[in-house]
Amino acid sequence: MNIGSSFRSLPPVTKNLLIINVIIWLALQFFPASTKTTFMDICALHYPLSENFNPAQVVTYMFVQENFFHLFFNMFALFMFGNIIERVVSSRRFLFYYISCGIGAALIQLGVFAFMIHNAAGQLPEGVTVDAIVNMSVPAGMAPAHPDVFRIWNLINTEVIGASGAVFGILLAFGYMFPKAPLYLFFIPVPIQARWIVIGYGALELLQSFNNNPGDNVAHVAHLGGMAIGFLILLYWKKKGLFNHGGIY
Numbered sequence: 001m002n003i004g005s006s007f008r009s010l011p012p013v014t015k016n017l018l019i020i021n022v023i024i025w026l027a028l029q030f031f032p033a034s035t036k037t038t039f040m041d042i043c044a045l046h047y048p049l050s051e052n053f054n055p056a057q058v059v060t061y062m063f064v065q066e067n068f069f070h071l072f073f074n075m076f077a078l079f080m081f082g083n084i085i086e087r088v089v090s091s092r093r094f095l096f097y098y099i100s101c102g103i104g105a106a107l108i109q110l111g112v113f114a115f116m117i118h119n120a121a122g123q124l125p126e127g128v129t130v131d132a133i134v135n136m137s138v139p140a141g142m143a144p145a146h147p148d149v150f151r152i153w154n155l156i157n158t159e160v161i162g163a164s165g166a167v168f169g170i171l172l173a174f175g176y177m178f179p180k181a182p183l184y185l186f187f188i189p190v191p192i193q194a195r196w197i198v199i200g201y202g203a204l205e206l207l208q209s210f211n212n213n214p215g216d217n218v219a220h221v222a223h224l225g226g227m228a229i230g231f232l233i234l235l236y237w238k239k240k241g242l243f244n245h246g247g248i249y
Contacts, residue, residue, distance in 0.1 A: 044159035104229030105165020169230030
């Protein structure tokens with residue numbers, strides 16, 4: 001496969017999303033640590049109680065990838081599936097779909113954070129409030145000792161980044177539009193229908209979202225959120241008559 005030719009033939013939204021994400025990631029590799037920290041404070045998604053939160057982050061966060069592998073897998077999926085979806089639904093609809101899935105993923109993730117903070121707030125020591133935790137001054141490299149204080153402090157100060165919520169929406173769209181399309185996974189030598197891969201990914205993300213693993217920094221709920229918003233958009237498009245026999249006109 002001629003990669004250069006394939007890239008040049010990509011539809012405009014997919015191509016520009018790839019370019020923007022790669023340029024931002026490459027630029028961050030050359031930024032000094034202080035500049036990178038400032039960039040993350042501005043562009044990463046923060047909880048609304050964080051001093052670094054601003055509403056634009058529900059969009060900007062999806063253009064910042066954590067590392068090379070995060071960038072590669074998100075952009076590979078966008079390259080493989082996004083260009084197909086864009087050709088089918090039009091560039092305008094595809095951009096709306098991509099951004100909507102990313103924003104929806106962010107809002108659902110923030111909603112889950114709010115639910116977790118509310119639950120942890122009921123277990124706080126007497127006299128300790130969420131407002132006090134927000135204003136708590138914690139030395140760099142340290143964390144509050146009380147588990148529920150730490151949980152709330154950590155959630156308020158968590159940064160969410162990545163295009164995965166939008167990309168999972170694209171995977172959902174491909175499986176919904178082309179349910180019987182054969183796909184190959186790296187470790188399985190036989191093709192699997194797209195719908196089963198999408199269902200499997202969704203089930204895995206759901207299980208992992210309930211697995212309280214302190215070492216897992218993946219926003220599984222955001223992935224599910226992107227799929228959920230994408231599903232609602234696809235249902236609306238289908239109701240409007242854009243779908244026919246499992247595909248879009």
